[in-house]
Amino acid sequence: MSPALDERQRIRAAMDRILSGRPEHSNGALTIVALAVEAGVPRNALTQRHTDLKNEFYEKVRARGATPDSEQRLRKQVRQLKELRAADAEEIAKLKADVEALVGALHQTTVENGRLRHQLADRASVVRALPAQAPFRQ
Incomplete structure (x- = not known):
């Protein structure tokens, strides 16, 4: 299955919607899963094909002073362990x-x-x- 031609643009648009707090298709969580749902692409599109966009998303989340939800969950789990x-x-x-x-x-x-x-x-x-x-x- 080949990626759609506009996949990168959909991911960037989804990134903007999530970061601005206006998600349309996801719960708006600061995670790759929510970003993939928002963009209408499979998660592996971000983890395998467009890792640069995944990294950019996490950089923007950190630049806002927020910690991605996945990182918060992992930190909590590490603390409990x-x-x-x-x-x-x-x-x-x-x-x-x-x-x-x-x-x-x-x-x-x-x-x-x-x-x-x-x-x-x-x-x-x-x-x-x-x-x-x-x-x-x-």
């Missing part, structure tokens, strides 16, 4: 501390168990009968 990473790092540190405490407790009980086994082995194996107790009555 950094927060999640920090929370994960904190949880990992706590889990490592718990593991160290559990390993210490396991070592202590293993040593104590060995000591008790040794004490039992050293004793003479004498079985003693306990005195019988009367049954409990209320």
Whole structure:
């Protein structure tokens, strides 16, 4: 499918409409997708054939002091991911501390168990009968 002859002109006109806040065919977002819809061209026309117009659009958006919607979304996502990473790092540190405490407790009980086994082995194996107790009555 070959591009239409007036594709570049339609993209420029769409760019002007979006940047002036008068979109006719799109939601007016400062994105390549909205620009493509506004111009009536496929998105890949901007991402593959007319990359210069795509770059020009983003330059004009930045020159106005605005940040493209896609960049705002990505920045928000990066911020959220950094927060999640920090929370994960904190949880990992706590889990490592718990593991160290559990390993210490396991070592202590293993040593104590060995000591008790040794004490039992050293004793003479004498079985003693306990005195019988009367049954409990209320």
